[in-house]
Amino acid sequence: MDVLHWDGTISVKYFRIGAFAFAQNWENHNSGFPPWSWVCPKHHWLASPEEKGYLSWEKICISRPNEEDVDQISQIDTREEEISCPGNEDVIDDAILVQSSNRELHYYDFHIVYSSTFRVPVLYFRAYCSDGRPFSLDEIEKELPACSAKELSKSKWTFITQEEHPYLKRPWFKLHPCGTAEWMKLLFLSDAAKPKFEVVLELYLLSWFSVVGQVFGLRIPFKISN
Amino acid sequence: MAAAAESPSSVRKVVVHLRATGDAPILKQAKFKIPGTDKFAKVIDFLRRQLHRDTLFVYVNSAFSPNPDELVIDLYNNFGFDGKLVVNYACSMAWG
Numbered sequence: 001m002d003v004l005h006w007d008g009t010i011s012v013k014y015f016r017i018g019a020f021a022f023a024q025n026w027e028n029h030n031s032g033f034p035p036w037s038w039v040c041p042k043h044h045w046l047a048s049p050e051e052k053g054y055l056s057w058e059k060i061c062i063s064r065p066n067e068e069d070v071d072q073i074s075q076i077d078t079r080e081e082e083i084s085c086p087g088n089e090d091v092i093d094d095a096i097l098v099q100s101s102n103r104e105l106h107y108y109d110f111h112i113v114y115s116s117t118f119r120v121p122v123l124y125f126r127a128y129c130s131d132g133r134p135f136s137l138d139e140i141e142k143e144l145p146a147c148s149a150k151e152l153s154k155s156k157w158t159f160i161t162q163e164e165h166p167y168l169k170r171p172w173f174k175l176h177p178c179g180t181a182e183w184m185k186l187l188f189l190s191d192a193a194k195p196k197f198e199v200v201l202e203l204y205l206l207s208w209f210s211v212v213g214q215v216f217g218l219r220i221p222f223k224i225s226n
Numbered sequence: 227m228a229a230a231a232e233s234p235s236s237v238r239k240v241v242v243h244l245r246a247t248g249d250a251p252i253l254k255q256a257k258f259k260i261p262g263t264d265k266f267a268k269v270i271d272f273l274r275r276q277l278h279r280d281t282l283f284v285y286v287n288s289a290f291s292p293n294p295d296e297l298v299i300d301l302y303n304n305f306g307f308d309g310k311l312v313v314n315y316a317c318s319m320a321w322g
């Protein structure tokens with residue numbers, strides 16, 4: 001495939017290959033984080049066999065740092081309160097990814113599902129507290145980093161929508177995918193050395209996730225991309 | 227790997243090149259030095275102010291978009307080449 005004329009999308013077959021590569025790289029380089037797993041639903045008769053399956057990353061705690069969190073898996077300097085530019089009142093929201101905690105924390109489930117309409121991965125997610133009560137979008141919005149919350153208030157129905165999970169048939173939130181192909185194309189085609197298609201395939205989901213993960217303030221250790 | 231430029235105060239500075247992609251305007255001042263201990267958010271905010279835009283798509287080579295909390299020196303060590311960190315930006319980021 002000619003990378004120069006690539007439209008930023010991938011086929012369902014390449015999504016599956018890329019998903020496995022992503023999950024494998026993640027596990028190899030990310031000893032601090034739970035692994036992604038591939039879920040293959042058995043009774044999904046509407047999809048053809050090669051379309052079945054999605055990536056799952058569940059019960060992820062995303063919490064804001066405070067003094068008690070210093071001994072947790074932390075990638076940031078919790079002593080420092082950073083003001084990003086003069087006059088900007090917002091403190092940068094640093095999200096710490098923790099695996100377990102005794103505190104009342106908020107949990108997220110993330111699913112990466114292929115969209116055959118847009119031919120790109122789509123992030124479905126939901127949030128809930130430890131007793132299982134699901135969060136509304138308003139409650140989730142309060143926890144997002146400042147720039148995500150701003151984006152949400154600016155473009156409420158084109159950024160995050162609620163719809164039926166394509167496999168689980170329950171309402172989940174999803175990040176709208178229709179701009180995805182365009183920025184995936186930018187990500188890969190701006191390198192002076194145009195990448196081989198095999199490299200694109202191997203890195204596609206990692207690159208994609210480096211963008212969508214920022215909506216939630218997630219930091220991807222970039223060891224994986226090297 | 228070439229070393230980042232060092233200033234008299236011995237805070238290691240990183241040379242950053244800002245590169246317009248897509249239909250983004252090219253900046254008059256596209257190269258500057260920033261302390262390695264600064265967060266990437268400073269680069270993003272500089273871009274926002276120069277371009278008068280809130281929503282920017284910012285990424286480095288190897289098709290990676292760094293979290294704003296990353297330290298510039300870490301990004302340079304992983305993605306820099308030829309003594310500089312190239313930061314690409316585009317204005318056409320859209321979600322839906």
